Amino acid sequence: MIHNPNNIRTAGKPLEASSKVMIMVHGRGGSARDILSLAEYIDDKDFAFIAPEAQGNTWYPHSFLRPLEENEPYLSSALEVLASLRARLQSDFNFKLPQIYWLGFSQGACLTLEFVARNATEYGGVFGLSGGLIGPPNLVRSYEGSLTNTPIFLGCSDIDPHIPKERVLESETVFRQMGANVTAKLYPNFPHSINEDELNVVNLLVAGAQ
Amino acid sequence: METLINGLHHVTTLAGDTQRNVDYYTDILGLRLVKKTVNFDAPDVYHLYYGNETGSPGTILTFFPYGGIPRGRKGVGQLTYTAFSAPTSSLRFWMDRLHERNIPYAGPYKRFSETYVRFEDFDGMGIELVFNDDDQRPGWDNGRIPAEFAVRGFHTVTLNEINPDKTVKLLTEVMQHTLVGEEEGRFRFKAGNGGPGNFVDVLHSPKDVHALQGAGSVHHVAFSTDTDETQLIIQHQLAEAGYHVTPVQDRNYFNSIYFREPGGILFEVATNPPGFAVDEPVAELGTALKLPPQYEPRRAKIEAELPEIVVK
Numbered sequence: 001m002i003h004n005p006n007n008i009r010t011a012g013k014p015l016e017a018s019s020k021v022m023i024m025v026h027g028r029g030g031s032a033r034d035i036l037s038l039a040e041y042i043d044d045k046d047f048a049f050i051a052p053e054a055q056g057n058t059w060y061p062h063s064f065l066r067p068l069e070e071n072e073p074y075l076s077s078a079l080e081v082l083a084s085l086r087a088r089l090q091s092d093f094n095f096k097l098p099q100i101y102w103l104g105f106s107q108g109a110c111l112t113l114e115f116v117a118r119n120a121t122e123y124g125g126v127f128g129l130s131g132g133l134i135g136p137p138n139l140v141r142s143y144e145g146s147l148t149n150t151p152i153f154l155g156c157s158d159i160d161p162h163i164p165k166e167r168v169l170e171s172e173t174v175f176r177q178m179g180a181n182v183t184a185k186l187y188p189n190f191p192h193s194i195n196e197d198e199l200n201v202v203n204l205l206v207a208g209a210q
Numbered sequence: 211m212e213t214l215i216n217g218l219h220h221v222t223t224l225a226g227d228t229q230r231n232v233d234y235y236t237d238i239l240g241l242r243l244v245k246k247t248v249n250f251d252a253p254d255v256y257h258l259y260y261g262n263e264t265g266s267p268g269t270i271l272t273f274f275p276y277g278g279i280p281r282g283r284k285g286v287g288q289l290t291y292t293a294f295s296a297p298t299s300s301l302r303f304w305m306d307r308l309h310e311r312n313i314p315y316a317g318p319y320k321r322f323s324e325t326y327v328r329f330e331d332f333d334g335m336g337i338e339l340v341f342n343d344d345d346q347r348p349g350w351d352n353g354r355i356p357a358e359f360a361v362r363g364f365h366t367v368t369l370n371e372i373n374p375d376k377t378v379k380l381l382t383e384v385m386q387h388t389l390v391g392e393e394e395g396r397f398r399f400k401a402g403n404g405g406p407g408n409f410v411d412v413l414h415s416p417k418d419v420h421a422l423q424g425a426g427s428v429h430h431v432a433f434s435t436d437t438d439e440t441q442l443i444i445q446h447q448l449a450e451a452g453y454h455v456t457p458v459q460d461r462n463y464f465n466s467i468y469f470r471e472p473g474g475i476l477f478e479v480a481t482n483p484p485g486f487a488v489d490e491p492v493a494e495l496g497t498a499l500k501l502p503p504q505y506e507p508r509r510a511k512i513e514a515e516l517p518e519i520v521v522k
Contacts, residue, residue: 001224001274001276001423001429002249002251002252003252004252004254004276004279005276005279006279055251055252055254056252067454069454069455069469070457072454072456072468072469073251073456073476074251076470076476077251084280084423087280087283087422087424091280092280
C-alpha cells in the first residue's frame with residue numbers, strides 16, 4: 001500500500017449528520033484541501049465532503065494512457081484507497097451506495113472513473129472533470145456490474161493537452177453500455193481546468209437525483 | 211525446465227499501531243526485526259521486516275504500520291492466513307505461551323495430517339502455527355524463546371477464492387507449482403521440492419464476503435526467484451500469459467515485479483539476492499533506520515516524523 005488510507009480531509013456537513021456524501025479526488029500535484037474548495041460551489045448544503053490525499057500528491061506516476069502495468073503498484077494502491085474510503089462510509093457512517101457521490105478532477109477524475117467502472121453499482125452521481133477511463137488506447141474493457149440509475153457527467157476541453165477527447169467519448173460509451181445516464185460535454189478551446197458550466201451541470205444532476 | 215519460482219519469499223501486511231506491531235512479532239512470536247526502513251513509495255510510513263536471524267527468503271513477514279487505519283475484513287480475494295512452521299515438540303510451549311499472553315487461539319486442529327493452531331494479531335492478521343518435523347531451517351534464539359521451540363519461517367499461505375480455477379491455472383501453468391493434496395475444498399500446491407515455506411493453499415470459498423483492505427489484512431505475497439535473470443524470464447512468461455506485470459523495481463534488499471492474480475490478490479516475485487545484510491552486518495540487523503539513497507538527504511525530517519520503536 002503506497003497511499004495512506006488515513007490521509008483524508010473533510011468539509012461540509014459532518015459525516016455523522018449528513019444524508020449524502022461526495023468523495024472528491026484531487027489531480028496530480030493537487031491536494032485534498034484544494035479539491036475540497038469546490039465544496040462551496042455545490043448548492044445542496046446537505047452534503048458531507050471527503051477527500052483522500054495521494055502520497056506525494058500523485059496517484060500514479062505516468063500518464064493514464066500508458067499500459068496499466070507501468071502505473072503499478074501505485075494505481076492498485078490508489079484504487080484501494082477509494083475502496084477503503086467507500087467501505088468506511090458504508091460501515092462507519094451507514095451511507096447507502098446511492099447516497100455516495102464521486103467527483104474527480106484530472107488524474108483524480110481518471111482514478112474515480114476507473115474505480116466506478118470496476119466497482120459498478122448504483123451511486124448518487126459520478127462527476128469526472130477532465131478525465132477518462134485509465135489504460136492504453138484499444139484496451140479491451142470488460143467491466144462487470146451495472147450503473148443503472150447512476151447519473152454520470154464527463155466534462156472536458158476538446159483540446160485538453162492531457163486528456164484526448166477520444167478517451168472522454170470512449171468512456172461515455174462504456175458507461176452508457178453499463179446502464180448509466182451519461183452526460184458528456186466537450187468544451188471548445190477550454191484550458192485543463194474546471195469551468196462554471198461544469199459546476200452547473202454537477203448541481204443540476206445533484207438536484208435531479210434527489 | 212529451469213526453476214523460476216522457489217516458494218514463498220515474504221508476506222506484507224497493513225498494520226495499526228507501530229509499537230504494538232513490534233511487540234507482537236518480536237516478543238510474542240519471537241521473530242527478529244531484521245530491517246527497519248520506510249515504504250519506498252511513501253517514506254512517511256515505516257516498512258518493518260521480521261524474519262529469522264538473517265531474514266532468509268521464506269521467513270520474512272513485513273508490515274506497513276499506518277497508525278489508526280480501520281481494520282480490514284477477511285474474505286475472498288485475499289490471503290487470509292499466514293502459517294508459520296514450528297517443531298512438533300513445541301506445541302505445548304506455544305499453547306502455553308498464547309494462553310499466558312491472553313491471546314485467544316483455536317485448535318489444535320489437523321490439516322493434511324499436521325497439527326496446527328490458529329489465532330490473530332491485535333489488528334486481526336490471521337496467523338497459524340503448523341507443527342511438523344520436516345523443517346530443517348534453524349530457529350532464532352532471541353533470548354525469549356528457546357531455539358528448539360522457535361518458529362522456522364513460513365509454512366503455508368492460504369488464498370481464499372470464489373472461483374479457484376484461474377488461480378490454480380496460474381500457479382500450475384506459469385508459476386511452476388504442483389498440486390500435492392486436497393482436503394475439504396482446500397487445494398495444496400508446492401513449489402520446487404515442497405516442504406514448509408513452499409506451500410500455497412487455495413481455499414474454495416464460494417460463500418465468503420469480499421475482503422476489505424485495512425489494518426491486519428495482507429497486502430501482497432511475494433514468491434522467491436534466484437536471480438535477476440530468472441525474474442526476467444518469469445516476468446516475460448507472466449506477460450505472455452496475459453498478466454499485467456510491472457517493470458522490475460529496486461527494493462534495496464531484493465528486486466520485485468508485481469501483478470494481480472485472477473482472484474484479485476496482489477502477487478510479487480522477488481529475487482533472493484542481495485538480502486538484508488547488504489547495508490548492515492547480520493549482528494546489527496534491524497537496529498538502525500535504513501533509507502534508500504534517494505531519501506538520505508531527507509533523513510532528519512523523516513526520522514522526526516516516524517514514531518519511535520523499541521525492541522523490548
